[in-house]
Amino acid sequence: MNGLHLTADLSGVEPALPVMLDPEALRALCLRAVEQAGLGAVGELFHRFTPAPGCEQTGITGVLLLAESHLALHTWPELGGVTVDVYVCNLGQDNSSKAEALMSALIEAFAPRSSRRQQLRRG
Amino acid sequence: MNGLHLTADLSGVEPALPVMLDPEALRALCLRAVEQAGLGAVGELFHRFTPAPGCEQTGITGVLLLAESHLALHTWPELGGVTVDVYVCNLGQDNSSKAEALMSALIEAFAPRSSRRQQLRRG
Numbered sequence: 001m002n003g004l005h006l007t008a009d010l011s012g013v014e015p016a017l018p019v020m021l022d023p024e025a026l027r028a029l030c031l032r033a034v035e036q037a038g039l040g041a042v043g044e045l046f047h048r049f050t051p052a053p054g055c056e057q058t059g060i061t062g063v064l065l066l067a068e069s070h071l072a073l074h075t076w077p078e079l080g081g082v083t084v085d086v087y088v089c090n091l092g093q094d095n096s097s098k099a100e101a102l103m104s105a106l107i108e109a110f111a112p113r114s115s116r117r118q119q120l121r122r123g
Numbered sequence: 124m125n126g127l128h129l130t131a132d133l134s135g136v137e138p139a140l141p142v143m144l145d146p147e148a149l150r151a152l153c154l155r156a157v158e159q160a161g162l163g164a165v166g167e168l169f170h171r172f173t174p175a176p177g178c179e180q181t182g183i184t185g186v187l188l189l190a191e192s193h194l195a196l197h198t199w200p201e202l203g204g205v206t207v208d209v210y211v212c213n214l215g216q217d218n219s220s221k222a223e224a225l226m227s228a229l230i231e232a233f234a235p236r237s238s239r240r241q242q243l244r245r246g
Contacts, residue, residue: 001132001204009124009246045168047188061193065170065184070195072186074212081124083245085210089197120241122206123132 001123003069003089004096006103010084012113015077019109023048026062029109030071037102039088039095040067068095071102082110087122124246126192126212127219129226133207135236138200142232146171149185152232153194160225162211162218163190191218194225205233210245 018025023046034041043065049058059078064071069087076082086103088095107115141148146169157164166188172181182201187194192210199205209226211218230238 001134001199001202001206003206005130005208007128007243007245011124042172043168043170043184045166045186045188047166049165049190061166061188063168063186063188063193063195065168065186067172069197069206070184070186072193072195072210074192076124076214079124081246083124083126083192083210085128085208087195087206087208091199116246118243120130120243122130123204123239 001089002091003087003122004099005085005087005120005122006099007118008084008103008107009116010082010107010110010112011080013080013082013110015080017110020075020077020082021060023060023062026060026073026075029106030062030064030073033102033105033109034064034066034071036105037098039098039102041065042067082112124212125214126210126245127222128208128210128243128245129222130241131207131226131230132239133205133230133233133235134203136203136205136233138203140233143198143200144183146183146185149183149196149198152229153185153187153196156225156228156232157187157189157194159228160221162221162225164188165190205235
């Protein structure tokens with residue numbers, strides 16, 4: 001169960017970016033980034049929240065289940081914010097560098113004005 | 124985006140517990156615990172990994188998308204281990220006590236010999 005959990009909380013993200021608003025755009029980004037990092041997606045779930053009255057923008061929650069654990073993102077376009085979780089177990093091999101590569105690719109895609117990164121050793 | 128992310132890494136869990144092996148049992152536990160904590164599930168995804176040759180036991184990954192963010196669990200019956208993530212945003216109201224209640228209920232359901240809890244302030 002030894003693992004690494006990376007988090008990034010992004011602010012100052014352009015609210016009109018497709019990956020902030022469109023579940024299909026976010027899904028495509030996640031699948032591409034996971035594959036490029038050398039991790040394996042085994043399941044997916046993307047949910048767009050219902051727009052509130054008077055507000056066209058709404059956030060998305062997206063999760064990819066990985067063979068190595070999971071990736072989860074929440075977007076808050078109304079705040080220009082995104083949170084990202086990349087959690088990998090390190091059973092059999094150390095997936096830490098893949099997790100770091102995945103996180104870097106996702107942060108780059110959102111081009112935030114600032115990001116706050118944290119990490120936990122799991123297990 | 125202000126939020127609270129709780130993690131628990133459990134060890135010494137009885138591998139034969141239905142919630143360790145059966146996605147439907149884990150799903151029922153999660154939905155009940157989320158409801159009792161006063162949080163709101165808006166989506167779900169449960170995946171059972173394919174048994175390896177010579178090993179009947181396999182783990183489950185389960186995710187509930189919450190109106191308040193997400194709940195994610197991974198079980199490793201072959202190791203007697205479970206990891207739990209409860210992440211709640213605190214927009215509009217402080218959901219921290221609900222997150223703590225949810226985590227406590229889940230840990231109690233797995234009755235681990237030991238647990239390692241950590242938390243991150245998000246946002």
